[in-house]
Amino acid sequence: MTPFTTLTSVAVPILRDNVDTDAIIPSREMKSTGRTGLAEGLFAPWRYSDVAARTPDPTFELNMPEARGGQVILGGANFGCGSSREHAVWALVEYGIRCVIAESFAPIFRANCIRNGVLPITLPRTDVDALAWQEITVDLPAQTVTAGATTHSFTIEDEPRTMLLEGLDVIDLTLKALPAIEAWTDADRTARPWVYLEKTA
Amino acid sequence: MAPRSSPDGYGPKTLFEKIWETHRIDTGTSGAGLVAIDRVFLHERTGAAALKSMAAAGRPVRDPARVFAVMDHIVDTRIGRGDGTLMEGGSAFITETRAAAKAAGITLFDVNDPDQGITHVISPELGIVLPGVTLVAPDSHTCTQGALGALAWGIGSSEAEHAMATGTLRIEKPRTMRVTFTGQLAPGVTAKDMALALIAAHGAGGGAGHAVEFAGEAVEALDIEARMTLCNMATEFSAMAGFIAPDAKTFEYLAGRRYAPANFDDPYWQTLSTDEGATFDTEIEIDAASLAPMVSWGTSPQHSMPIDGAVPQGPERAHQYIDLAPGTAMLGTPIDVAFVGSCTNARLSDLRRAAALVKGRKVAASIKKAMVVPGSSAVKRAAEAEGLDTIFTEAGFEWRASGCSLCFFAGGERFPEGSRTISSTNRNFEGRQGPGIRTHIASPETVIASAVAGVIADPRELAKESAQ
Numbered sequence: 233m234t235p236f237t238t239l240t241s242v243a244v245p246i247l248r249d250n251v252d253t254d255a256i257i258p259s260r261e262m263k264s265t266g267r268t269g270l271a272e273g274l275f276a277p278w279r280y281s282d283v284a285a286r287t288p289d290p291t292f293e294l295n296m297p298e299a300r301g302g303q304v305i306l307g308g309a310n311f312g313c314g315s316s317r318e319h320a321v322w323a324l325v326e327y328g329i330r331c332v333i334a335e336s337f338a339p340i341f342r343a344n345c346i347r348n349g350v351l352p353i354t355l356p357r358t359d360v361d362a363l364a365w366q367e368i369t370v371d372l373p374a375q376t377v378t379a380g381a382t383t384h385s386f387t388i389e390d391e392p393r394t395m396l397l398e399g400l401d402v403i404d405l406t407l408k409a410l411p412a413i414e415a416w417t418d419a420d421r422t423a424r425p426w427v428y429l430e431k432t433a
Numbered sequence: 434m435a436p437r438s439s440p441d442g443y444g445p446k447t448l449f450e451k452i453w454e455t456h457r458i459d460t461g462t463s464g465a466g467l468v469a470i471d472r473v474f475l476h477e478r479t480g481a482a483a484l485k486s487m488a489a490a491g492r493p494v495r496d497p498a499r500v501f502a503v504m505d506h507i508v509d510t511r512i513g514r515g516d517g518t519l520m521e522g523g524s525a526f527i528t529e530t531r532a533a534a535k536a537a538g539i540t541l542f543d544v545n546d547p548d549q550g551i552t553h554v555i556s557p558e559l560g561i562v563l564p565g566v567t568l569v570a571p572d573s574h575t576c577t578q579g580a581l582g583a584l585a586w587g588i589g590s591s592e593a594e595h596a597m598a599t600g601t602l603r604i605e606k607p608r609t610m611r612v613t614f615t616g617q618l619a620p621g622v623t624a625k626d627m628a629l630a631l632i633a634a635h636g637a638g639g640g641a642g643h644a645v646e647f648a649g650e651a652v653e654a655l656d657i658e659a660r661m662t663l664c665n666m667a668t669e670f671s672a673m674a675g676f677i678a679p680d681a682k683t684f685e686y687l688a689g690r691r692y693a694p695a696n697f698d699d700p701y702w703q704t705l706s707t708d709e710g711a712t713f714d715t716e717i718e719i720d721a722a723s724l725a726p727m728v729s730w731g732t733s734p735q736h737s738m739p740i741d742g743a744v745p746q747g748p749e750r751a752h753q754y755i756d757l758a759p760g761t762a763m764l765g766t767p768i769d770v771a772f773v774g775s776c777t778n779a780r781l782s783d784l785r786r787a788a789a790l791v792k793g794r795k796v797a798a799s800i801k802k803a804m805v806v807p808g809s810s811a812v813k814r815a816a817e818a819e820g821l822d823t824i825f826t827e828a829g830f831e832w833r834a835s836g837c838s839l840c841f842f843a844g845g846e847r848f849p850e851g852s853r854t855i856s857s858t859n860r861n862f863e864g865r866q867g868p869g870i871r872t873h874i875a876s877p878e879t880v881i882a883s884a885v886a887g888v889i890a891d892p893r894e895l896a897k898e899s900a901q
Contacts, residue, residue, distance in 0.1 A: 267482060318590040
């Protein structure tokens with residue numbers, strides 16, 4: 233996973249509440265069984281006036297000339313709600329988005345962001361609104377978002393912060409705790425034997 | 434065998450805290466909690482991606498006997514199906530998930546396996562989910578299974594890999610919420626209406642950051658399948674999980690099912706409830722007796738309203754997409770398509786209630802398509818044994834093989850573009866059931882009443898006619 237430290241980019245506003253993962257990547261755009269080939273389907277229902285012909289809709293923010301090269305998008309409340317599909321984040325990453333700043337996030341989407349090197353930042357709605365189309369600098373070590381003379385502080389829990397900063401492979405990290413996991417499992421087999429199934433098939 | 438002793442610490446505990454503390458693994462270091470995961474369930478939409486990625490990284494599944502996979506999302510629901518689907522490239526999801534599941538040694542319920550069905554329908558049917566377990570799946574509606582007293586929640590593909598490789602997840606402890614439904618539901622009002630009423634009142638983000646316990650007289654009165662409907666929509670409330678403390682009905686439902694204990698006599702099972710005096714971070718109370726059948730008017734589940742009301746003022750974009758202005762009466766709105774199916778409302782009890790309402794009636798001539806898709810192959814067989822399929826087909830519904838079907842549009846089969854749909858599913862997002870499709874989510878009863886009338890209709894009126 234690519235580490236995240238600082239980033240300077242235009243902040244592209246998609247300031248709607250309840251932006252769902254069907255809107256970010258519709259089921260029909262998830263054409264491969266892997267994690268790639270998804271950028272073209274990103275925001276397909278909003279991005280294209282004719283989805284089949286891939287005709288860009290000039291009124292959609294990501295298609296506006298000033299959004300070019302943008303790596304940060306802004307959202308309203310409950311961003312990323314709906315389906316758990318990690319393809320939504322994979323599509324964002326493939327398109328070049330590394331940070332989403334929103335009033336709030338749906339929990340599965342937020343966890344998916346952290347697992348894929350995308351920084352989810354929660355700020356009050358008025359602050360999010362004020363960042364629209366600004367050239368901003370996101371500083372994860374300092375936990376700040378700066379636009380011109382204005383700096384907003386944000387908080388993120390220690391573990392996701394470390395994971396993002398170091399680009400950690402979380403599975404490897406957890407496997408280091410395997411002795412503790414095995415000790416727990418041995419005790420649990422006695423306490424809750426019904427949890428441990430024998431292979432039947 | 435001694436049951437696990439009471440959780441760490443003193444004082445009354447919520448059910449969530451008990452399950453959490455039972456599963457928390459102390460690694461002796463700081464950081465997010467490492468939580469043991471008892472069950473993982475995959476489906477073919479996201480299963481192949483997770484399993485292939487693990488295999489590529491050279492990581493085996495730690496305990497394959499506790500990992501299950503099923504074909505439900507992309508599998509065709511036309512009778513006589515095989516690996517082919519109408520979705521372009523869709524069969525690759527089936528064949529690759531099958532190959533990856535076999536290579537990983539996990540249990541697979543394949544396309545025409547008698548146990549095939551929607552994940553959240555078959556997991557309770559087979560007793561894979563149990564009270565007090567942690568169960569995760571890369572599917573947001575995994576919270577459905579909290580109805581059995583489990584802590585069950587949806588995750589992404591990467592977290593599914595983590596759970597399979599390590600038997601754990603690293604997660605922050607959520608806050609706790611109790612939603613108490615006091616009183617009793619009126620006739621014709623269902624668990625689906627409870628869920629929609631909650632989300633309409635408190636917002637699609639209302640449960641964010643919380644594990645939500647549903648409680649109260651109206652919840653206790655629900656049968657197990659209706660409890661699944663209520664918990665199903667916890668994700669539409671943005672909750673991490675929704676669950677209900679197990680009671681005698683829960684244990685009776687599960688006892689002896691294939692992967693469940695033969696009985697629940699061990700005193701351990703009686704510890705799985707919220708202690709009197711335990712406190713929650715957030716409490717919500719709703720008077721169940723005041724609820725009416727609900728229907729969504731807009732493009733978020735929070736855009737839901739009592740069916741006999743007028744469309745409230747919402748975001749302009751939602752009104753435009755759904756083409757209903759504020760102040761419009763919902764009753765009488767013409768519909769084109771009717772759908773009974775999904776992990777929300779396609780269990781045997783749902784189909785029985787729907788069939789009872791439609792029996793001897795016909796779908797209105799103006800309806801372009803009407804479908805019933807059972808939630809599992811077992812539900813399909815049971816429904817056919819009772820003759821429900823005949824009731825539906827004589828009324829003008831298509832009767833299908835089980836799967837998620839047109840709960841979402843995966844690019845193959847479709848409703849006519851722009852159709853106004855009355856649907857027993859859980860999501861009314863823009864384009865959710867196909868390009869330009871306008872979805873109104875409601876109970877199966879409301880779907881049937883509306884299909885018969887050709888317009889959005891109150892199921893209580895149809896039930897009264899049936900009674901006369």
